[in-house]
Amino acid sequence: MRMRLIVAYDGRPFAGWQSQPGGNTVQDLLEAAAGRILKSGGPVAVTGSGRTDAGVHAVGQVAHFDLPDTCRMDAAAWVRALNVHLPPAIRITAAEPAASGFHARFDAEGKTYRYRIWCGPVLPPLEAGLAWHVPQAMNPALLAEACRRCEGMHNFRAFAANRGDGKDDTRDTVRTIWSLTPEQDGHLLTLTFHGSGFLYKMVRLLTAAIVRTARGQESPEWIPMLLSAAKEKCPHAAPPDGLYLVSVDYPVSSSE
Amino acid sequence: MRMRLIVAYDGRPFAGWQSQPGGNTVQDLLEAAAGRILKSGGPVAVTGSGRTDAGVHAVGQVAHFDLPDTCRMDAAAWVRALNVHLPPAIRITAAEPAASGFHARFDAEGKTYRYRIWCGPVLPPLEAGLAWHVPQAMNPALLAEACRRCEGMHNFRAFAANRGDGKDDTRDTVRTIWSLTPEQDGHLLTLTFHGSGFLYKMVRLLTAAIVRTARGQESPEWIPMLLSAAKEKCPHAAPPDGLYLVSVDYPVSSSE
Numbered sequence: 051m052r053m054r055l056i057v058a059y060d061g062r063p064f065a066g067w068q069s070q071p072g073g074n075t076v077q078d079l080l081e082a083a084a085g086r087i088l089k090s091g092g093p094v095a096v097t098g099s100g101r102t103d104a105g106v107h108a109v110g111q112v113a114h115f116d117l118p119d120t121c122r123m124d125a126a127a128w129v130r131a132l133n134v135h136l137p138p139a140i141r142i143t144a145a146e147p148a149a150s151g152f153h154a155r156f157d158a159e160g161k162t163y164r165y166r167i168w169c170g171p172v173l174p175p176l177e178a179g180l181a182w183h184v185p186q187a188m189n190p191a192l193l194a195e196a197c198r199r200c201e202g203m204h205n206f207r208a209f210a211a212n213r214g215d216g217k218d219d220t221r222d223t224v225r226t227i228w229s230l231t232p233e234q235d236g237h238l239l240t241l242t243f244h245g246s247g248f249l250y251k252m253v254r255l256l257t258a259a260i261v262r263t264a265r266g267q268e269s270p271e272w273i274p275m276l277l278s279a280a281k282e283k284c285p286h287a288a289p290p291d292g293l294y295l296v297s298v299d300y301p302v303s304s305s306e
Numbered sequence: 307m308r309m310r311l312i313v314a315y316d317g318r319p320f321a322g323w324q325s326q327p328g329g330n331t332v333q334d335l336l337e338a339a340a341g342r343i344l345k346s347g348g349p350v351a352v353t354g355s356g357r358t359d360a361g362v363h364a365v366g367q368v369a370h371f372d373l374p375d376t377c378r379m380d381a382a383a384w385v386r387a388l389n390v391h392l393p394p395a396i397r398i399t400a401a402e403p404a405a406s407g408f409h410a411r412f413d414a415e416g417k418t419y420r421y422r423i424w425c426g427p428v429l430p431p432l433e434a435g436l437a438w439h440v441p442q443a444m445n446p447a448l449l450a451e452a453c454r455r456c457e458g459m460h461n462f463r464a465f466a467a468n469r470g471d472g473k474d475d476t477r478d479t480v481r482t483i484w485s486l487t488p489e490q491d492g493h494l495l496t497l498t499f500h501g502s503g504f505l506y507k508m509v510r511l512l513t514a515a516i517v518r519t520a521r522g523q524e525s526p527e528w529i530p531m532l533l534s535a536a537k538e539k540c541p542h543a544a545p546p547d548g549l550y551l552v553s554v555d556y557p558v559s560s561s562e
Binding site: 058059060107109129133138139140141142143171172173174175176178179180 | 314315316363365385389394395396397398399428429430431432434435436
């Protein structure tokens with residue numbers, strides 16, 4: 051049976067989602083926890099909707115793994131058991147049986163990311179590592195305009211970083227951002243990205259470009275220029291601190 | 307000149323407010339930072355409104371320290387300079403010149419504490435160390451009643467812990483809680499205490515008693531009984547995780 055998990059994590063203590071030789075990634079810890087519960091003598095493969103970098107947080111990362119037919123634990127018991135075996139900085143918030151062909155990565159139809167920016171003069175202690183501190187003044191009209199110019203279907207090649215593993219696909223960098231919404235609540239500015247998919251570091255590169263435009267460091271035409279440029283790259287990326295994977299969209303039929 | 311500071315901190319990495327031989331307290335770090343800025347060759351004494359325990363947080367701790375007459379740095383420069391010399395988990399959010407006789411501890415006329423309780427089944431990763439996880443059901447009417455019974459002037463002797471340093475004053479344990487307000491926002495329950503002063507561990511002992519009453523583990527008469535008892539003590543304390551020193555009240559005349 052295939053189980054679908056919703057995973058929340060504080061990205062600060064971990065080396066990102068993706069399993070790596072040094073361990074200490076969310077995937078490594080989750081695979082080890084599942085292995086201990088199933089007494090499999092080793093980790094059990096867990097597949098996520100996509101990787102998140104070191105320091106990036108998740109509210110609703112989605113993952114799946116397979117249970118042997120002999121396993122009689124229901125979804126609620128899996129939530130409890132995994133949380134017992136995981137550090138408090140990683141929590142399973144929900145589990146449910148998935149359709150047998152469900153795949154957390156290949157079936158994803160869209161994703162929502164949130165980027166949090168603290169605009170006050172002093173970053174509060176409880177925001178350290180959880181928001182990007184930008185104390186300089188931003189122009190709300192330029193901010194709204196910059197967000198709007200990112201929406202729609204574009205070739206986001208200028209907003210994709212090389213993964214450094216030789217695997218980045220430079221052929222298909224067209225994505226659609228269905229909405230990019232800025233919201234100001236006191237000193238906290240939140241950018242919410244909802245789109246068909248996001249290239250490596252795309253949210254952080256776009257966020258840096260939007261902030262530079264809103265601060266008047268770049269002209270409002272800079273982002274549209276990068277979106278139509280054949281070779282230029284956005285040279286700035288916002289830090290991982292403020293980035294949250296909020297949710298992943300799947301077809302309704304993917305639940306069991 | 308005497309300077310008054312508003313200090314915010316994440317209590318998790320520190321051994322509380324109060325200076326101690328092992329260091330790693332908020333006061334030690336603040337005194338060292340002031341000493342470095344003043345090039346005094348050692349720490350400069352900084353006096354807080356009162357101590358907070360290891361793991362307890364502050365939004366608005368108040369402290370004062372004295373500057374030599376030769377110092378020409380204004381309050382805004384002190385905010386910036388101290389923050390440069392402090393870890394991100396401690397932030398000076400404001401500074402202002404105080405009346406020369408101002409004393410952060412002796413002049414305090416009241417304090418506000420907040421206690422955060424997470425009532426959902428799973429504690430979110432970003433709440434770890436920042437809230438007390440109480441997933442068991444509470445009765446809202448019993449909760450409101452328990453809070454109301456703590457309000458007013460009482461001898462809170464049953465809700466005072468021994469500091470363990472032989473210094474606790476057992477003679478004067480009368481305090482007034484002007485208001486104790488519960489607020490539920492989704493899974494988050496916040497208790498806000500505003501009172502004339504609080505004994506050692508008083509907020510954590512009262513919070514545990516209120517939660518036990520709201521869960522039906524104790525009768526609604528238990529708190530009033532403890533408030534009038536001559537010898538009994540509340541045997542339960544809520545963990546430091548959920549406790550925040552929000553603000554300290556002073557006479558209006560204490561600013562310069």
